[in-house]
Amino acid sequence: MDKIFLNDLKIDTIIGIYDWERETLQTLRFDLEMDWDIRKAAASDDITNTLDYGAVANVVVEFVSNSRYLLIESLAEEVAQLLLKTFAIPRLKLTLTKPVQLHGKNQAQIVIERSSE
Numbered sequence: 001m002d003k004i005f006l007n008d009l010k011i012d013t014i015i016g017i018y019d020w021e022r023e024t025l026q027t028l029r030f031d032l033e034m035d036w037d038i039r040k041a042a043a044s045d046d047i048t049n050t051l052d053y054g055a056v057a058n059v060v061v062e063f064v065s066n067s068r069y070l071l072i073e074s075l076a077e078e079v080a081q082l083l084l085k086t087f088a089i090p091r092l093k094l095t096l097t098k099p100v101q102l103h104g105k106n107q108a109q110i111v112i113e114r115s116s117e
């Protein structure tokens, strides 16, 4: 299957289990790998025949910036389900990265793969 990638989408939001995290915006990074048959778009050179990654970005930014989850697991799952439902994407892989301070500066990461069936 062909794939459309949208990488390094940075979004500020409230996320986390600690008190300070409930009142401090943090920047999350999203990387998306979306299955999509591009042949129709390639043959027609028409944006309406493909998955518009700009539209995908708008949906993710709108949802994430208004969300208030505790866990990155919950946010990742909700974003994946929203994309599958909104764009009829057959399968996607979503990577969510959160900056954390554990031993110096680190990154926590969730990778999930979901399909429409």
Ligand SMILES: Nc1nc2c(c(=O)[nH]1)N=C([C@H](O)[C@@H](O)CO)CN2
Binding pocket: 015, 016, 017, 018, 021, 070, 071, 072, 073, 098, 099, 100, 101, 108
């Ligand atoms: N599996 C997870 N572990 C932790 C999470 C999480 O969302 N999933 N969150 C935190 C804190 O919010 C942390 O990110 C603050 O830096 C700790 N562990």
